Amino acid sequence: MSYLSTLYLPGAVALWCALAFAVTAIWGYARALGGDPAALRFGRNAYRFFALAIALVTAILFLCLYLRDYRIEYVYQYSGNDLSTFFQLAAFWAGQKGSFLIWLFFGAMLGLPLVRAAGRDEAPVMTVFLFTQLGLLLILVRENPFIMLPQTPLDGAGLNPLLQDYWMTIHPPVMFIGYAATAIPFAFAMAALWRRDYGNWAARAFPWALFAFLALGAAILLGGYWAYKTLGWGGYWGWDPVENASLIPWLLTTVLIHGLYLERARGRFRRATVVLSSLAYLSVLYGTFLTRSGVLADFSVHSFVDLGISGWLIALMLFFLGGSAWLVATRIREIPSAPSEDPLLSRGTFVVLGTITLLASALVVTLGTSAPILTRFLENPGQVGPAFYNRVNLPLALLTAFLVALVPFLTWRGAASWGELLGKARWGLVAAAAVAVLAAILGVHDPFHLLLVLFASAAVATNLTAVIGLARRGGLKSAGGYLAHVGVGVILLGFLASSAYDESVKVTLERGRPTAVGDLTLTFQRFVPRSATQKERMEVEVVRPGGSRYLAYPSLFVNDRSRQLMAHPDIRSFAFHDLYLSPLEYDPGERGGRLLLAKDQSATRGGIEVRFLGFDLEAGGHGTTPAASGPMSVGAVLEITRDGRSERLTPIYRFSPGGEVEFPPVAIPGGGRVALAGIDAESGAVELLFEGLPDLPGSPAKLALDVTRKPLIQLVWGGLYLIFLGGALAAWQRYRQALRHDATAAGTR
Amino acid sequence: MNRRRVAYLAGAGLLLAFAAFSLTSFRSALTPYVSYAEAREQSRTVQVAGGLAKASSRYDEATSSLLFTLVDPATQQTLRVRYHGVKPANFEDAISIVAIGSYDRAADEFAAGKLLVKCPSKYQGAEVKTYS
Numbered sequence: 001m002s003y004l005s006t007l008y009l010p011g012a013v014a015l016w017c018a019l020a021f022a023v024t025a026i027w028g029y030a031r032a033l034g035g036d037p038a039a040l041r042f043g044r045n046a047y048r049f050f051a052l053a054i055a056l057v058t059a060i061l062f063l064c065l066y067l068r069d070y071r072i073e074y075v076y077q078y079s080g081n082d083l084s085t086f087f088q089l090a091a092f093w094a095g096q097k098g099s100f101l102i103w104l105f106f107g108a109m110l111g112l113p114l115v116r117a118a119g120r121d122e123a124p125v126m127t128v129f130l131f132t133q134l135g136l137l138l139i140l141v142r143e144n145p146f147i148m149l150p151q152t153p154l155d156g157a158g159l160n161p162l163l164q165d166y167w168m169t170i171h172p173p174v175m176f177i178g179y180a181a182t183a184i185p186f187a188f189a190m191a192a193l194w195r196r197d198y199g200n201w202a203a204r205a206f207p208w209a210l211f212a213f214l215a216l217g218a219a220i221l222l223g224g225y226w227a228y229k230t231l232g233w234g235g236y237w238g239w240d241p242v243e244n245a246s247l248i249p250w251l252l253t254t255v256l257i258h259g260l261y262l263e264r265a266r267g268r269f270r271r272a273t274v275v276l277s278s279l280a281y282l283s284v285l286y287g288t289f290l291t292r293s294g295v296l297a298d299f300s301v302h303s304f305v306d307l308g309i310s311g312w313l314i315a316l317m318l319f320f321l322g323g324s325a326w327l328v329a330t331r332i333r334e335i336p337s338a339p340s341e342d343p344l345l346s347r348g349t350f351v352v353l354g355t356i357t358l359l360a361s362a363l364v365v366t367l368g369t370s371a372p373i374l375t376r377f378l379e380n381p382g383q384v385g386p387a388f389y390n391r392v393n394l395p396l397a398l399l400t401a402f403l404v405a406l407v408p409f410l411t412w413r414g415a416a417s418w419g420e421l422l423g424k425a426r427w428g429l430v431a432a433a434a435v436a437v438l439a440a441i442l443g444v445h446d447p448f449h450l451l452l453v454l455f456a457s458a459a460v461a462t463n464l465t466a467v468i469g470l471a472r473r474g475g476l477k478s479a480g481g482y483l484a485h486v487g488v489g490v491i492l493l494g495f496l497a498s499s500a501y502d503e504s505v506k507v508t509l510e511r512g513r514p515t516a517v518g519d520l521t522l523t524f525q526r527f528v529p530r531s532a533t534q535k536e537r538m539e540v541e542v543v544r545p546g547g548s549r550y551l552a553y554p555s556l557f558v559n560d561r562s563r564q565l566m567a568h569p570d571i572r573s574f575a576f577h578d579l580y581l582s583p584l585e586y587d588p589g590e591r592g593g594r595l596l597l598a599k600d601q602s603a604t605r606g607g608i609e610v611r612f613l614g615f616d617l618e619a620g621g622h623g624t625t626p627a628a629s630g631p632m633s634v635g636a637v638l639e640i641t642r643d644g645r646s647e648r649l650t651p652i653y654r655f656s657p658g659g660e661v662e663f664p665p666v667a668i669p670g671g672g673r674v675a676l677a678g679i680d681a682e683s684g685a686v687e688l689l690f691e692g693l694p695d696l697p698g699s700p701a702k703l704a705l706d707v708t709r710k711p712l713i714q715l716v717w718g719g720l721y722l723i724f725l726g727g728a729l730a731a732w733q734r735y736r737q738a739l740r741h742d743a744t745a746a747g748t749r
Numbered sequence: 750m751n752r753r754r755v756a757y758l759a760g761a762g763l764l765l766a767f768a769a770f771s772l773t774s775f776r777s778a779l780t781p782y783v784s785y786a787e788a789r790e791q792s793r794t795v796q797v798a799g800g801l802a803k804a805s806s807r808y809d810e811a812t813s814s815l816l817f818t819l820v821d822p823a824t825q826q827t828l829r830v831r832y833h834g835v836k837p838a839n840f841e842d843a844i845s846i847v848a849i850g851s852y853d854r855a856a857d858e859f860a861a862g863k864l865l866v867k868c869p870s871k872y873q874g875a876e877v878k879t880y881s
Contacts (some may be wrong), residue, residue, distance in 0.1 A: 233834070382781035383779070384778040385778060508810045508813070584813070704813065
């Protein structure tokens with residue numbers, strides 16, 4: 001009873017119902033597998049109730065977050081009164097429990113169309129799929145997100161400020177759609193093995209594999225874009241274990257879709273695709289284990305703490321590894337596969353070589369990411385840095401670009417000779433050679449880099465030709481693969497240019513003094529205080545060669561809640577590069593223009609005489625005692641005398657109950673500015689701040705900046721978009737084919 | 750058929766060569782965790798961990814680098830670190846900092862190329878339970 005009283009029951013009961021329905025659905029489908037046709041309907045309905053229960057659990061947690069119900073520990077931990085509604089809801093996946101729940105939610109929802117799409121294989125496919133869901137569900141039942149606190153706090157602990165970014169809030173759900181989707185080809189493959197029916201699963205699983213590929217890729221893009229835009233270290237990819245945990249499934253899914261392509265087109269690779277489906281799903285579990293169990297706690301910036309679920313995750317991995325290994329081992333020899341008779345220079349051979357290359361990349365990334373585990377028992381456990389990944393992936397990238405460049409000219413039957421093949425590709429090769437020469441002139445001298453430029457440009461040229469050719473013949477809808485391969489070439493060029501040829505300089509700018517940085521001239525203009533919509537920012541004027549100029553606003557601020565110093569870069573995109581200004585340090589300087597004045601006292605500063613006449617409580621438009629929640633303001637009436645002429649100025653000091661303070665400077669006729677920087681409540685004195693007057697003592701404010709030029713980084717994003725476009729086109733095409741396949745399968749029955 | 754066999758052998762050879770290349774890269778890229786004393790003795794890339802000594806961090810304008818001192822929570826030994834790069838967002842209130850780099854004997858300080866900063870509230874709020 002005491003355990004029950006610590007749970008928020010509506011959520012917990014819905015969760016238990018989901019568990020009961022999942023088990024019931026498995027039981028029903030298992031009966032159907034055993035030959036009871038009525039059980040199929042039963043299992044299907046139980047599955048729908050399971051999906052409904054999971055949707056309900058998800059809705060309840062969202063509702064609790066929306067209502068800021070801090071009784072619930074999870075809501076307390078990740079939400080707070082300062083969050084907007086959007087981030088309040090996005091706190092759903094800020095912690096592990098919510099992440100597992102959103103993963104489970106997407107899986108349950110994808111299972112609904114899967115019931116139909118699985119067709120005749122519904123019972124085995126859904127059984128396997130339900131087991132993948134059950135694993136997550138058990139973790140959630142144990143790590144219940146609806147645990148309640150003994151008392152209700154008034155405010156939550158708040159959301160990590162790094163996560164309060166739109167890119168970052170949509171990145172995790174998209175990633176979990178991808179994670180959930182990888183279970184579907186796995187379920188199809190395992191069901192095919194179970195039923196010993198190897199002819200149909202590939203056609204049905206193909207669109208799902210492409211869907212998983214798209215979702216994982218989109219998530220990686222969003223994560224990379226977030227890192228680049230928000231974190232300010234100047235890159236989009238750091239080979240961090242958490243990043244790798246999303247990359248490995250993506251690479252393996254890419255391998256899988258090429259395997260499925262071969263299987264559908266040639267009836268080859270049929271044993272491999274079964275294994276690849278398992279590998280893709282197992283890599284998701286392994287990545288989850290690495291990032292959620294705490295084994296990498298000392299090796300990653302993403303410090304996931306052990307929730308005590310390592311044992312569960314290991315058990316889950318071993319269960320699916322053991323199950324799929326047993327099915328594969330006992331049945332793989334039965335799978336009929338066409339013998340390989342493709343000549344070397346044929347499309348079939350090249351696709352196989354491509355899959356081996358990508359598989360090798362997935363393996364070395366796994367090796368590197370696992371380094372802390374592999375070296376755990378050595379005297380000094382260690383990890384490998386980005387240099388390792390870049391080094392071992394360069395030859396693989398070269399080979400990939402080479403294969404991708406020639407594939408459009410290869411037929412299944414094959415070319416007679418290299419001469420014939422290169423002859424067909426000649427225009428693409430000429431264009432690529434021109435790009436490589438241009439790159440060499442622009443400063444690319446490393447032979448491997450030049451080779452990569454050559455191959456990647458050739459890949460762009462030849463695949464683009466293929467896309468245009470297909471479009472002319474009205475076959476654009478089958479051009480998805482070529483279009484994605486154009487993207488591969490583009491992205492490889494982008495990777496090389498933006499990571500190996502970026503130029504970075506660290507400078508310290510004195511306020512108001514133009515400083516030359518490379519061919520740019522930078523001037524730190526002013527510190528812009530916090531406003532309602534913007535954090536504290538630094539205004540930096542950037543003058544580019546040729547005289548064009550713009551104002552950059554890198555931001556450096558302290559998060560109110562966590563007191564973390566946050567830095568946001570200013571990024572400006574030009575035709576061939578991005579300028580990336582990341583703030584390092586801000587020194588406000590000695591404020592020599594500071595002056596403390598009591599009422600009716602006067603003083604001279606920078607050639608002007610100032611007298612403080614008294615306060616004006618109406619100056620800000622509203623007095624000091626408005627509605628308790630609004631901002632309050634006080635004005636100080638000053639008499640300023642310069643060259644015998646007197647003026648009255650009333651700078652104001654505005655403060656809100658939230659602690660935000662503003663003191664906008666007021667222009668002094670004849671030059672300079674004055675602001676009311678503070679009020680001494682006891683003596684009634686005011687603190688004035690002068691700017692822009694001659695002969696003020698003190699040191700100027702300084703801003704340390706990291707100025708980076710990132711050449712051709714747009715190609716990274718552009719290449720990814722092309723890959724998505726091509727992948728989406730292929731997914732649509734394969735979806736249509738799967739429907740036709742089912743129609744003919746039904747017709748022959 | 751003979752040509753096919755040659756092609757297979759060449760492919761296998763390439764794969765083996767790549768495996769060897771990966772493993773040697775792996776071994777040379779491996780940066781082990783060491784104590785401060787061990788870090789001082791060698792010039793290879795290693796990683797050290799510790800807490801940030803109070804009020805020890807300072808931005809050095811002349812060299813555009815961040816200077817701070819790490820304290821080993823177990824032994825209370827300290828290590829001076831110089832880091833060229835963007836100061837991590839949550840640096841000041843880190844509970845633990847991992848610095849990856851090598852010891853610079855001339856300057857008598859650890860030159861870090863990369864920092865991993867652990868923050869108590871990051872991603873996990875589980876241990877933050879000091880509500881009133």
